[in-house]
Amino acid sequence: MNPEGKRLLNIVILGFGFMFMFTAFQTCGNIEQTVIKSFNSTEFHGSGYTSMSIIYGVFSASNLIAPSVVAVIGPQLSMFFSGLLYSGYIAMFIYPYTWSFYTASVLVGIAAAVLWTAQGNVLAINSSDSTIGRNSGIFWALLQFSLFFGNLYIYCAWHGHVHITDKDRQTVFISLTVISLVGCFLFFLIRKPDPESSNSEVSEPLLQAESTESSTTSSQALDAFGKFVFKGFELTVLQNASCAHGLELTFYSGVYGTCIGAMTRFGQDAKSLIGISGICIGVGEILGGGVFGMLNKCNRFGRNPVVLLGLITHFVAFYLIFLNIASDAPLAPEAGTDLQAYISPSVGVALLCSFLLGLGDSCFNTQLLSIIGFLFRENSAPAFAVFKFIQSIMAALAFFYSNYLLLHWQLLILVLSGFMGSMTFFMAEWHAESSRRESDYDSI
The missing domain is CATH 1.20.1250.20 (MFS general substrate transporter like domains)
Incomplete structure (x- = not known):
């Protein structure tokens, strides 16, 4: 080979x-x-x-x-x-x-x-x-x-x-x-892996990284934390976007499935619906990631339209969840909750929200990775380290408050953080576009 x-x-x-x-x-x-x-x-x-x-x-x-x-x-x-x-x-x-x-x-x-x-x-x-x-x-x-x-x-x-x-x-x-x-x-x-010039047919196990x-x-x-954290316009943008993404990651990966399983009004299949919800999230992630990942190469309008779509998608999902899922569902005991939200609980609406959560997350994820790679082309490794650090901190905070906050308060936090994160992303994209145009002008 x-x-x-x-x-x-x-x-x-x-x-x-x-x-x-x-x-x-x-x-x-x-x-x-x-x-x-x-x-x-x-x-x-x-x-x-x-x-x-x-x-x-x-x-x-x-x-x-x-x-x-x-x-x-x-x-x-x-x-x-x-x-x-x-x-x-x-x-x-x-x-x-x-x-x-x-x-x-x-x-x-x-x-x-x-x-x-x-x-x-x-x-x-x-x-x-x-x-x-x-x-x-x-x-x-x-x-x-x-x-x-x-x-x-x-x-x-x-x-x-x-x-x-x-x-x-x-x-x-x-x-x-x-x-x-x-x-x-x-x-x-x-x-x-063999080097390009090697003719060897047998490779050694990948036990150590390259020494350099x-x-x-x-x-x-x-150095990532010494050079980058809380420094500069771009990192302020990165921090706000990372915070929003960490909170949303927590909700769709751990909290929402628990809410669905706690809804006794979904019938005897409520517990098994946790699995179907996860599948719907996966469908949204793969569909959105594939489509928007490819569009990122040829989108003449930049990244903002995709992020705006993700924001709208998540807002629709949060509103439907607010109407469909009982407020005490995240904290309900094993027997579940008999409370009803503002509409008659619907399994179809619940699974649609799962799909929208995955689709919206893929919008943010693909564009965040893209803009970080663009803004920090010369220092991408430290920038991605900061992104992961902040995202993990916010996810830890969100899982902690999920022990105590009712669903509608959690959704309010997600709406506010998503809005702020998207607004700062829009500013970063305009800044990046301005920098690109100046670079093109200088080259001319």
Whole structure:
């Protein structure tokens, strides 16, 4: 196999490894608050929202040390050991204890930072300037398919179940643990790519990053916060947009599924509808990401129309959720809530909102990544580090307040943050367009 073919194969294996791992982990995050409410143990007093808050909080802080870990043990072992910690978190739900639940949350936060740093390293060393876009698209598409398979399994496993028994829980989480472990071991199939001039047919395992890159990656991560945080117009824009995206990520990835499962007026299928909701979010993510990712290359009107579409899409979704879902749904006990919102609860409207949440998120996500790459072309790695840091901090905050705030207050926060984030994005796009025109004029 030629060197380019081996690099492409590595990207495909990387994508499948993440697809298996996040089929398990994203499904776990989507259902864990519902599952925790069904525990018959008086010794367990954990909260799924608090757990996710801990994960994202530790994740944000661990971004400072993750590059050093990857530099020392290499990206392949970094992804494998991080994947084992993800699998341990999922397996903890088979026989849960409060201490093990929160300990696993801290460990997964650390593992997440190492995992995504290593993923970026593998993607970079298997791509060139001409293939990075293609390889990123392949990886992203495979990752998003994780939303389909895990949630489809939940729908089939819980269909018609009003109460989640211990056996139901154990069967699901044993299956998810096995799926996650499959993804971990797939990382060992990734081989170190041959240089273009090499004729060797056998590649060594990808145990260590390139030495020159390893020596600088850690310092780049630390420099990111010294050089960029709270400095300059562009970073102010980046911070506001990152805050909004972190809050919205929390809502569609953990809170909204819990709300649907708590609605007793949806009938006996309310719990299984959590899985269908996740699938609808995935459809919106993949459809929007594919369409807007391609349009980003040829859109003569810039990024603002796509972001405006995302803002309108999310506002429509938030308004329909406000009308359709009871205000106490995020905090309802295992038996659910009998309250009605402002319209007769509709499963169709609930699933439409799931699709709109995914579609709107893809609008913001594709354009945020695009403008960060444009504004910080010379310092993209530190800028993306800041983006991930702020996003994780806000996600941790949102999961924390989800323990206490009724649905309508959470939606109000999302509306305000989405509006502010979009307005600052519009200013950044106008600034970027002005800079581009000045550059074109100077070249002429």
